[in-house]
Amino acid sequence: MKNEKATPGYQYIKMLISQGENQHLDFKYEISDARKIARTLVAFANTDGGKLLVGVKDNGKIAGVRSEEELYMIELAANFYCRPVIKYSSKKWIVEGRIVLEIDVESSNKTYYVKDEKNNWKVYIRRDDQNILANRIYIEANKRRKRQRATFIEYSNDEKKILTYLAEHKNASISSLKKYTHLTQKMIEELLINLLCVDLVEVEFNERGAFYNLKLSNQL
Numbered sequence: 001m002k003n004e005k006a007t008p009g010y011q012y013i014k015m016l017i018s019q020g021e022n023q024h025l026d027f028k029y030e031i032s033d034a035r036k037i038a039r040t041l042v043a044f045a046n047t048d049g050g051k052l053l054v055g056v057k058d059n060g061k062i063a064g065v066r067s068e069e070e071l072y073m074i075e076l077a078a079n080f081y082c083r084p085v086i087k088y089s090s091k092k093w094i095v096e097g098r099i100v101l102e103i104d105v106e107s108s109n110k111t112y113y114v115k116d117e118k119n120n121w122k123v124y125i126r127r128d129d130q131n132i133l134a135n136r137i138y139i140e141a142n143k144r145r146k147r148q149r150a151t152f153i154e155y156s157n158d159e160k161k162i163l164t165y166l167a168e169h170k171n172a173s174i175s176s177l178k179k180y181t182h183l184t185q186k187m188i189e190e191l192l193i194n195l196l197c198v199d200l201v202e203v204e205f206n207e208r209g210a211f212y213n214l215k216l217s218n219q220l
Helices: 008-019 034-046 067-080 136-146 157-168 174-181 185-197
Strands: 025-028 050-054 088-095 098-105 113-115 124-127 130-133 201-206 209-214
Touching: 008 025, 008 050, 008 088, 008 098, 025 034, 034 050, 034 067, 034 098, 034 113, 034 124, 034 130, 067 088, 067 098, 124 201, 130 201, 136 185, 136 201, 157 174, 157 185, 157 201, 157 209, 174 185, 185 201
Parallel strands: 025 050
Antiparallel strands: 050 098, 088 098, 124 130, 201 209
């Protein structure tokens, strides 16, 4: 009888699982909601790409799936709940006598949206092992970068206020920037978009929202 542990597929899947869920890898026990899995597909495509292992529990245990049903849900998610349509590849592996699906999503120069429960189109990105809802500032800056449109900064007093505040404070919010600069939210958003595009500022997302920092290589 063939030793399954000696097969390339077994070793490959076990190697992936040993990494744990991360920015480029997500485990799903099963897919019961195409809309939810669309968030992961979009987050991967909008960030660095990634792999989805279906039939694997969060703790890395192999559960197995019914491949045709799961593939149908992936196809539904990619084609109906994602805009533009997400392109992906799929492979079926037999591990511990069970089927594990590997769904591979590449990064792209497009910006991908997912349809939510209210039929609104939202952008998600991948941070560590989480799918994070992106805001307008990130979306617009990312669109401009992917289109490779030039951004010109006029180092006016407004830009100076923002950069000075960021040099002195970590994890600045829009509200804190408004309080310090006395600029409108719209003006701050447009300035941050420009500063993100020229790589002077970076944005981080967590469960509390979006926060902005001066890039370490650009400290004043």
